[in-house]
Amino acid sequence: MEKVQTHETLKIKLNSDRTNKVRGFYILMTSGSVVCLPDDEYIIPTESKDVLKQKNIDFEVLRE
Numbered sequence: 001m002e003k004v005q006t007h008e009t010l011k012i013k014l015n016s017d018r019t020n021k022v023r024g025f026y027i028l029m030t031s032g033s034v035v036c037l038p039d040d041e042y043i044i045p046t047e048s049k050d051v052l053k054q055k056n057i058d059f060e061v062l063r064e
Contacts, residue, residue, distance in 0.1 A: 008046040011063040013039070024057040 014024040021040055028034045028042055031051050035043035041062065052059055 009043050010046055010049060010061055011037075011041060011043050012049070012052075012059045012061055013041045014057065014059050015040075016058040020058050023055065024052060024059060027051060027055055027057060 014021045028044060028048060032045050032048055034048070037043065049061070
């Protein structure tokens with residue numbers, strides 16, 4: 001039987017100043033799939049969380 005891969009996602013909000021939000025947005029757009037929501041909120045693959053942390057982007061997880 002073939003194993004089905006599921007993609008885990010998180011809902012996050014980019015925090016802090018405009019520079020942090022712009023950098024975070026750019027990183028998300030260039031590092032994989034992302035769903036953009038109003039008010040600087042995004043649905044991202046769980047792996048993207050590590051990328052944001054490595055780049056010191058301030059964000060909070062709203063839903064796992």
